[in-house]
Amino acid sequence: MSRRKFLGCLTAALGATTGVRSIAHAASNKHFEGYPDSFGVLHDSTKCIGCRQCEKACNEVNELGSPEKPFDDLKVLDTRRRTDEAAYTVVNKFEPAQPGPKSSPVFAKIQCNHCQEPACASACFVKAFKKDKTGAVIYDESLCVGCRYCMVACPFNVPAYTYNDPITPKVTKCTMCHPRILEGKLPGCVEICPKEALVFGKRKDLIKLAWKRINEKPDNYIQHVYGEHEMGGTSWLYLSGVPFDQIGMREDLGVTPAPQLTSGALAAVPIVVGLWPVLLTGVYAIAQRKDKIAKEEKDAAVKEAIDQATDEMNKQLAQLKDKMTKEQQNAVANEVKKALEEAAKKAEAEAAAADGEGGSEDAPEAGKEDK
């Protein structure tokens, strides 16, 4: 196996175990421009009259059941609403602080914006969301576990959940009428809109159209196409005569596509997987070595101590032996001397006695003492 092949296998194995391969895009600095001929919808809020026909059409197309209040009841607009399982799109009414060229109020439609790089798709851990080449972000209920991380991730607060369904709860959101688009039809809301506040078309054409409208009537519009760059761009685009934050759209989202927000953290995966085992094995080896050296030093110290003690003892023993030998020798010498002296004395005494009486018993006694 060549080195290149080996490294290739290694990378593949690493990728397979940690999922690095498929996040390569998320972790790279490549900017995804969206599918070239994808569609979108332009919502011109200056043309919207708040008739709620789009809500009605959406309800019918998606078979969402009869609403709490009929769609011709415009009092509903007095409270701010959001999308939920019963309404994939809603129109809200705003009374802006600085009225636009048209007298207030202003109506704004919300639904899934079908991001170019959707936060929900990036967040989903079973790939239940997919950015389709038509531009629609579509949801596959059969994969969804129901963790609702997509709802946490969506910067536009769009996905909703069927909390009261115990068996088959699901995420609900606008589909951009994906099935209808495939049939060559318009999305329900676009088709029904009586004021042409909604325009369906290719996204790139819609951006041109939006800027054309702005440039033709610059006093009527804010100089911004909302959705052109927000969160990396969305398939739904908006025009407004008043600042967008006054019609319920956040202007602080930035232009960073959602996947890039987490790509740094994901890029840490291969680093940790590659680096930690090496580092930790090293730490382990150092700890082992430290222990081993400590043990060796201890053993050496103990051995030295024992050796020293043994030496000392041997020395003392030798000295003692010496001393004892000397003492013994001295004692023997003394005894011999004493015995000799005694013998000499006795001999003298005997000689003296022999001079007088004679007879002797002392000699054997001296022999006894020698023993």
Added chain:
Amino acid sequence: MSQENKAIQPEPYNWFTPFNILTAVVLAVGAVLTFMRFTQGMGAVTNLDNNNPWGIWIGFDLLCGVALAAGGFTTSAACYIFGLKRFHSAVRPAILTAFLGYALVVFALHYDVGRPWKLPYPIFVSQGTSSLLFEVGLCVFLYLTVLFIEWTPAAFEWLGFKKLRTIVVRLTLLLTIFGVVLSTLHQSSLGALFMIAPSKLHPLWYSGYLHVYFFISAIFAGLSMVIFEGTMAHKWLHHKMDDTHLAEADGVVLGFGKAASFIMMGYFGIKVIGLAVDNNWHYLGTGWGAWYLVEMIGFVLFPAILYSVGAREKNLKFIRIAAAWTVLGIVLNRFNVSLVAFNYHLPAADRYFPSLSEIGITLFVVFVGITVYRFITAKMPILYEHPEYKDEH
């Protein structure tokens, strides 16, 4: 030897202690709520809504559960990788707690996800590899397996499976390293989960370093939890401990307290750096800033100082208080990120507060954990060494 005898010979057991009665009540209520959850849906028992898809079950059961179970990887790393053998007696209780902690996290997730029977999907059916939650899921799944294997020697000793035990014990170093890698990944990615929502999380809590913060705080959370839980165990399970465990216990408290104080000071430092990098100083003057300072000064700096004083003076009481305080601080931090500072831009009427039923399920999960812990420590050699395997390490 007296401890072992006590562990083996059951004394006449009094079932009607106040704690047992409380446990029974909580488990009974939990059973009722469980029935409601799985027959009427999540809406029947939770205050979750479309703006607030994650509540206390994610904020406490998952985020805090995983952080507080970090004692498993920190303790085993200290003992087996860094070679600090004097902490050996703390390893088994820590591994057991971590294993139970993670098992409970997975258990609690069954309540929180819509279709729990699909929980294996992200690993076996459709891998959403661009998701931080995928990383969390995969790592938790693998780490739970690792913790289970790391825990089995205790069970094998109890059951008398000597050969199996020997095989698993030989794998200790490998499992420990694997455990540290997996813990690093999922502890940090729990924080990184929120990095996809910069527009929803208050700037004082949102940071490009969120994953680093979560990982570092998990380390001292784990150390604190080992001390805290050891204190509890000493109070109620003293009779189960052998002489080695008792002799080493104070050293574990001192050593872990000292380590925690260092790491918490470092954590405080990198949090300040994060504040400076994002230039968020001006938020400190707001109400959110006050709450942020409560967390940072009251629940990071204060316990860090208490830990260091305790470690210097060899004051075990200080360290134990600091440990409990830090555990509270971690819970506070995870709540702030996932619940309090999350959706800060929404009007008060749209904010989330957990329902009684949600709190009930969370208590239920905690008590299931305590009950299983009590069962295992009563039966298996966790707080003492099995007489047949003494002096092996």
